[in-house]
Amino acid sequence: MGILDKLKKTLKKTSESILTAIAGKKIDENFYQEIEDTLIRADVGVQTSMMLAKKLADKKFPRDASEAEIKKFLEGEMTSLLKPYEADLFELTGKNPEIILVIGVNGNGKTTSIAKMANAFKQKGHNPLLIAADTFRAAAVEQLKYWGNQLDIEVFHGKDQADAAGVVYSGIEKAKSENKDIVIVDTAGRMQNRNDLIAELDKIKRVIKKIDETAPHKTVLVLDGLTGQTAHLQVESFLNKVGIDGLIVTKLDSTAKGGVVISLTQKYKSPIFAIGIGEGVDDLQSFSASQYVKAILGE
Ligand SMILES: Nc1nc2c(ncn2[C@@H]2O[C@H](COP(=O)(O)OP(=O)(O)OP(=O)(O)O)[C@@H](O)[C@H]2O)c(=O)[nH]1
Ligand SMILES: [Mg+2]
Structure with missing residues (x-):
């Protein structure tokens, strides 16, 4: 198809x-x-x-x-x-490694989207390293490792309950020593109103900047396309508290409210890096305005 x-x-x-x-x-x-x-x-x-x-x-x-x-x-x-x-997730700044930080609320599809994008990078000839900085839940690390195994992509993780920022630092050092050209950081799902968790994200960003002050080269907020107005509140909050470069909107395959991409962009002027259209590894698409509109008008 x-x-x-x-x-x-x-x-x-x-x-x-x-x-x-x-x-x-x-x-x-x-x-x-x-x-x-x-x-x-x-x-x-x-x-x-x-x-x-x-x-x-x-x-x-x-x-x-x-x-x-x-x-x-x-x-x-x-x-x-x-x-x-329209924004291109796969357009790189030329920094080595390119560091992509992925954030968002629990269950929005961060880890799945990371697997999808890592696979796409690999297919384009890159050598990505995934960092499991969701040190909150053992299952989160396992989920990323599962994808790493499936896709034959290396995953770096720390010990249980390790400090997330510390894991990120060690992971990037490892990427540099092993010539990985892309680093994708998976973070713990957090509600935008949990200030302690938002502070942890800040710390992760600061640690990344210690290694490369121009990084993270992309901070991507992952939103669940099913959540409508809640997604709006999330953008507002993460924009203010952490700063984001663009969005991935997931689960558009199960909603009748696909117009959410229009309302989000018009309100927050946030670029769309990609959209999630299913649970499979190929179900992440670059965002094309004309194709998107054709699709929501059934053309
Ligand atoms: N139908 C559909 N399901 C998706 C899509 N993206 C993610 N999912 C599903 O959403 C669920 C949550 O995805 P995760 O990737 O684990 O979400 P997360 O943001 O990492 O969640 P936490 O680690 O708990 O913060 C999983 O069952 C995914 O398969 C999508 O585009 N379409
Ligand atoms: Mg996750």
Whole structure:
């Protein structure tokens, strides 16, 4: 299956709900209101949904305008909203090693996304090292080791309950001595309101900067696409407290609210590094605005 087909399948629930508002409808006042409500329900965001509905209304389509015309107009508008937020997770700064710090709330998909991206780096000819800095739970280290074994990618971990920042420091030193060109740091899931855990992230960042003051080269916040407004609160908090360079939004395969990528980018101006579209190792896609919009409009 091609990339776009897979994305369409992933976002089918979202596109089906949007299309019911468009298909076979007469273009009247109700029509615009229904489009607006539908976009809001798909988590496109209230302001953006109102703006898109208004732009449609201003366009003064004839009453019998076709579904294809409406979709084409929405497609153009939505694509230009998202285009500035395309970011390439795999574009490197040229630093050796390139250090990627992955953060986010429990269960959002950090460890799984790390496995997926590490595998993609490996396939591109890189030699990644994964650091298990989730020293909170033994099972977390095991999960990363499991992926490392599956993918034949080295995982560095410390002793149980070791200091996370210390593990990160030793891991990066090891990467340097073994010529690993990419380091990906998995961190413990933390609620944005747990100040002690946020402080630990700060410490991890400081330790990384001791080795390379330009690092981490990417700080990636992983969000669960199913969580809607909660995901918004998480971005707000991590942006303020830790600083992030961009987002990975996961689990888009199981939501009817795929518009969340639009609302997040419009509100927080955060680039999208990638999207998670399933549990398998190949289910991480680079984010393309035009393909994403095509998929949520079922094109
Ligand atoms: N359907 C689907 N499931 C996903 C996706 N990404 C992750 N998951 C699942 O979400 C669950 C949690 O993923 P993890 O990678 O363990 O999440 P985490 O952020 O590392 O969690 P903690 O280590 O507890 O903080 C797992 O069952 C994953 O398989 C995705 O894109 N789609
Ligand atoms: Mg994890």
